[in-house]
Amino acid sequence: MKITLKHLTKVFANAKTKTEVVAVNDLDVEIPSGKLIGLLGPSGCGKSTTLFMLSGLEQPTSGNIIFGEDDVTTLAPEKRGIGLVFQNYALYPHMTVEQNIMFPLENMRVPKEEAKQRAFDAAKLVQIEDLLKRKPSELSGGQQQRVAIARALVKMPSVLLLDEPLSNLDARLRLQTREEIKRIQQETGITTVFVTHDQEEAMSICDSIIVMKTGIVQQMGHPQEIYDDPANLFVANFLGTPPINVFTGEIKNKAVYIGDEKIIDTEFEDQEIYIAIRPEGFIFDQENGVLTLSREHIEVMGRDKSVVSTHKNSQKPTVRSIIDSDVVLPEDVKQLKFNIKSNKIFLFNKDSEMRLK
Ligand code: ATP
DSSP states (O other): OOEEEEEEEEEEEETTTTEEEEEEEEEEEEEOTTOEEEEEOSTTSSHHHHHHHHHTSSOOSEEEEEETTEEOTTSOGGGSOEEEEOSSOOOOTTSOHHHHHHHHHHHTTOOHHHHHHHHHHHHHHTTOGGGTTSOGGGSOHHHHHHHHHHHHHTTOOSEEEEESTTTTSOHHHHHHHHHHHHHHHHHHOOEEEEEESOHHHHHHHOSEEEEEETTEEEEEEOHHHHHHSOSBHHHHHHSOSSOOEEEEEEEETTEEEETTEEEEEOSSOSEEEEEEEOGGGEEEOTTTOSEEEEEEEEEEOSSEEEEEEEOTTBSSSOEEEEEETTOOOOTTOOEEEEEEOGGGEEEEETTTOBBOO
16 A cells, blocks of 8 residues: 655644644655555654654644545545554553454454454464464563464554564574564565664664654665765664764865865865765775875774774764774874775765755
8 A cells, every 4th residue: 555645744832831843844745555664763853753643643733644545545544445553562461372363353344253363363474373372461562563463463554653663572583583574574574664773783684764853854765875975964874783984074176185185086065065075985005095094992893894094074983984894904004095996985065965966
């Protein structure tokens, strides 16, 4: 089921302080049918509010929500054909796993035998069919989250909404469960919206990501496309581990400068800019390198190593460059020189922070 959001806006008014918060500001996107879409952004950017409006738990201030061809903006949550999974699994502790999964079907008055079969099928899909007789307290966090997902799927929803579903899991389980979510989504083909503040999580499993900041969409696209072609400095900064390196600099006479070092030629006019370079964009070249960094220490990462260094024009305390572990760095040289790969460097106007086009 395709989802269309038309100028969706949510304003929260605080009667006490007489202030307003625009949680979601003119969200205008189309979510293609059968895809896994990530709503990504820092805390407070409006991700959950968007999800709540999709679910019907929150009413928009203005704009429309269209599922397929139907406008569902004012439709009650239970009539929207959605499955919802939250960060806290919200399972009923006194019920067994099976009863928890069957619960939504009781409300829908599905006959007992059919409900049992559907609960089993949903449990099988998330691979917990052996745990049906247990109580939630007898399950691990990852298993509890699977029960919550099965409970959302048992209704056979046409849209699945996941709000930070992995937040309560430890690092290993997060990794495993996110792959599970991808598998389940692919097997069922249900249009799924996945809210997260974790860029790595969104990039690894989503077909497309919507990056938000202060209620406003910054960019939407395939994870690789956004990584390779960020629209503005915020997006460039938000995606990537280790994060992108940002320098202040300028364009002078058709060349990009960081301090007094000329980094690359450019066709753009003279202006002050931010220069962002991905960690993997540095090539060590002590003879002909265009950018000099003061080496601090080296982090061994296995296949690669990360050179941690400093530069007076860097926005962050350190600059990180990832280089192949085979590359030999001179032992006692403090000033290391690098060339920069042209597809790993991005230029942003200093005032607007928009990418130079
Ligand atoms: P988080 O990752 O921390 O959950 P989020 O991106 O999901 O953040 P929202 O919960 O959607 O962000 O909140 C967006 C903005 O709206 C925030 O500034 C928040 O304080 C505000 N907000 C959310 N719910 C309400 C409410 N019921 N009343 C007033 N303001 C609200």
